[in-house]
Amino acid sequence: MARAVAEVLDFPDEFDTPPGERAECLVVEAETGLGKTLAYLVPAVLSGRRVVVSTNTRNLQDQILKHEIPFIRQYIDPSLKALCVKGRQNYLCLYRWHQLRSAAQGELFTNERADRINEWLSATIFADRAELDWLPGNSPLWQKICCQSHFCLGSDCPDGPACFLNRLRREAASSRILVVNHHLLFSDLAVRRSGYGEVLPRYEAVIFDEAHHVENVATTFFGLSFSRYQVLDLVADVERSAQSGLGGRHRDQILQQARSLDGLTHQFTDAFPPERGRFPLQQLLENRPELLSLRDTLVDGLRRLGKALENLGSGDEPWEQYGQRAADLASRLEQILSTEPADSEEDTRFVLWFERTEKNLTLSATPVDVARDLQSTLFTSVSGCIFTSATLSTGNSFGYFKKRLGLPEDTPSLSFPSPFDYRNRTLLYIPPKGFPEPAAPGYTEALHEQLRELLTLSRGRALVLFTSYQAMEQAWHSLQNTLEYPLLRQGTAPRHELLTRFGEERSSVLLGVSSFWEGVNIPGESLSLLVIDKLPFEVPSDPVIMARINRIKDNGGNPFFEFQVPRAILGLRQGVGRLMRTGRDRGVMAILDIRLYTKGYGRKFLKSLPPAPICRDLKEVEDFFADRQDGA
Known part of the structure; x- marks a missing residue:
């Protein structure tokens, strides 16, 4: 290599x-x-x-x-x-720090925190957020003092000579x-x-x-994206700066326009269906033409605020940067919700979709390829x-x-291939003939029973990966009162806390989805069983996935075998890769999806998995864990 x-x-x-x-x-x-x-x-x-x-x-x-x-x-x-370079929001902005200190804003800013940060600033080289292990990851304080492009005054910044980001760039250049x-x-x-x-x-x-x-x-x-949060963040920043940095007529004018923009954003958001998830945008525009009128009103509001901010000129706050943010948001919204017909190749390169979460709405134009x-x-x-x-x-x-x-x-x-001894130190378990396929009646009950049996044989010590939150929640409810081992579940604590506890407790069971399929590195006996509920095919109704499937169809291809199967294989390989992290590890991989044998494409999956002996009888799993080498 x-x-x-x-x-x-x-x-x-x-x-x-x-x-x-x-x-x-x-x-x-x-x-x-x-x-x-x-x-x-x-x-x-x-x-x-x-x-x-x-x-x-x-x-x-x-x-x-x-x-x-x-x-x-x-x-x-x-x-x-050699140097690690991160996004600018990972570094402290001296200008924003000095502004916040002079304003001393409420509970975000205490003398103890100020002293700790000042002490840190006298010793740090680049003011990297990762060095502040005492500051919570979601700290609102850091959002007020980190580097943001729309706050940067560039060569006009009074703190430019001492700027940590400028120092980082000089080091990166050499x-x-x-x-x-x-x-x-x-x-x-x-x-x-x-x-x-x-x-x-x-x-x-x-x-x-x-x-x-x-x-x-x-x-x-x-691609392009526009979100409710982006507008509300701009409104909050403008209101804060106007209250502290403007007076008289200018302040009243800016505050009025910012608050009007807040109201327009809520009207626009409320016009979208309330269901959470990701949905195609084009069909919604055809069914709800009033969205285009609301779009025009919101775009006008953003542009009016942008011009008013830019007319304020330079000063103690970056009004010009605020104005550029407003203009950029207006342009993004206009491009995503364009009324122009998608006749050209350039237009059809993108799929339009929106996503609803509990508090946010995001509109996106994503390249299909x-x-x-x-x-x-x-x-x-x-x-x-x-x-x-x-x-x-x-x-x-x-x-x-x-x-x-x-x-x-x-x-x-x-x-x-991996140098690990999969043939002698691992086992791949697949349920026997007669086990229901994931879409068949009785699959969920059969899955939970298999989990109980496997987790009993392994004496806990297991990472169980699911393809959906719903499947994880159902399994947790089914297992919580029938297992004698600690049952950890994604979402109940920060990821790093769950992984630390799982690694330290030699008998616990960790249930996870999505992010736990990758980046979990728990060598040793704590992870002796790796279970995957079913083959990780993506939901074809996702707008981006559907657009890519349709593009392959339009070009005369077979999207299932050219796109969906390969993506699922890569996901499965990432999941099973959580088991063997060192040459001394030992354990069982269990994939509880009978389609590995009942479907023709199952051979492609099996061919892509590590060279572990395959068994379809729980007795062999029992013998494996009973072997005197278990835990060696």
Whole structure:
């Protein structure tokens, strides 16, 4: 793997990609336990290039900065400069901090907190939020003092010379390895495409680790969104600044327009159906034409407020930035709810949808396919691009991954299986013939009975993954009074607290959905049984999924086998990957979905799973856990 990465990074010093040409790419599937992080970092450092390493999780960023980079400095390059760059909201803004201190606003601001932050500011280098372990993750105080683009005064800022963000940018410009997350990397690409500057200094190559997330993150940044919260946040910021920074006629005018905008936003939101979930937008517009009239009224309100704010000129508060926010929101809303017919190829590239939650409404225009966006932003701006993850292939093929990102079929790819001894240290259990399929009557009751039997045999020590919250809740209600082991459930406590308790309690059972399918790293006896309720097919009624299914149909393809099955396989592989985290781990994987044998596509799933012995009799599971090696 290191040799292959080195070859991709071995390009001429004149690294500008000529127009129409694309970066040299490499796809590498390297399963857990191989040391793939060093396999790409060592050649990246030796190449002498400025390389961005993009990850999906903070845990991997911490691993790279705290373990791999010090190792490389000790043995390979003592002078290596590497830096982790996060989104600007992760850093304290000195200007906003001084403003808040002078205002001393209520319970958010106490002398104790002020003293602790001042002491921290005298010692910190970049004022990274992660250093404040005593400040709650959802702290409203941090929202008042963090860096935000719409608050930034740029060269006019009185705190510019001491700005932590400016210091970070200077350090980034002189660093050869920049560690970022996928969201920041695509934010940079989106900003570069708009022509309004850049988020990161110029880089020559990108290495995507946890690359199976690339399409979903790219989808977010190459689309448009507008939400009720965005408008209400703007209104709150304007009202706060007007109360403290304006007087007389100007203050009354701005407050009146801000409050009017608040009312218009509520009217617009209330016109949408109250049901929670994600729904297509185009059909709703056809059935409720009054939404377009409400859209025009809200757009006018945003633009009026924007012009009034910009006319205030510069001062102690960033009025111009507020005005730009209002204008940007008006433009986004107008583009998403456009009345122009979708005749052109450009128009049909996007699917329009809205999402209702308990308190928010979000409207989105999402690209159906990000391949073209990646071609015009990423592949033509760097000379080398490496994609790696433990799960990129489906049925021993990289076809799905390459097609979704627009990579040519002949893009070099490598696959390295895990070195873990799955054949002797694991077992894969699938229910016997006669067990009901997920859509069949009696499946839920049969599932809960299987869970009881499996969890009794494993003596707890289990992570149970579900494909929906409803399935998790039903299982919890069924099991809570019939198991003697502690039963933990996602949503009842912060994720890190649940994982810490699960790792420390040697007999507990943790029930989880969605985010628990990835990033759970609990080596040892605490996780000896991994259960998955059924194959993780996505809900086809989701507007974005449906649009992608329809696009494949329109092009004469088979969306089930080309899109839905590969995505479900990748999800399943991520889930079963939670069991074996070190070479000493040992345990049972149980997938309680008989379709692995009753459906033709089940063979593709089985072919993609680790090489564990398969059993369909609980007696074999009992014997496995009774073996004297259990817990070794």
